[in-house]
Amino acid sequence: MNEIDLDVKKFARILGKLEEHLEVSDAFEDAVVGQSERRWSSQREHMTSWFRGQRTTGSGAYTRNKPNHSAKRAYNRLQSPEGLLWIAEALGADTELVRAAADEALAAKPNQSRCAVIRRHLPWPMIAELATSRTRWRRR
Template sequence: MLTSPVEDDFSTVEFARRLRALAAHLPLSDAFERDLPQLRGTWWTSQREHMVRWFESQDSHGSGAYSRRARNTSARTTYNRLLAPAAILWMAEALGEDRAVVEAAADAARAETNARKRPALLRRHLPWSRIAELARA
């Protein structure tokens, strides 16, 4: 089990590399995305494509609406700022989290009527410490 903040982090580029090797479409996260799609701004064909690009782009100053003063090289920080529920579920499922855990998280998110609360709710079910543990396995 990972214990210290340093041990449970990755660079955003390294984490993106790990995500790139995972399956693009999976049953639970695909179903969730069909049930609760992102309403605008979708340019990706899969959550894998979305998350690989998102994590890679953090190690820059960004552009346009996604400009930032300082580069972010922490995958942990990026995950904890992520506001895309389907992406959170996809990462957990793709990294091999137990199906029952992913299903419970998805069910809880579906039951949450306030869309702005879903990402935090999902992170309570699927915290970064678990995502990092799965990514290291």
């Protein structure tokens, strides 16, 4: 079975229309990232920028040999547990599922382990289905 993939630019547009601050992902971010360490006004800003930037070769510590057009690849490589949670919550994933992923991820260290825990609860096929169902709903 082929999984749904989206172009990163389209996925960034979808994310850019979602709620900026949400209960579970904001609480998780407060628990793992200090206020002084935040470089974004919201995870919506962070994630739309991240996915949009995938279409380039990046810069600084985020360079890559060639642009990435796959939102699936970008999601599965993303090392931002607070971003992963926000994406799922903002797209309308079940709140209890998002909360369970956040709770389990809080107990995990280092950051890569937190991301793996979250993706185990909130895998790309679920995210892609939520994203595509939102765009189908909006076209009606």
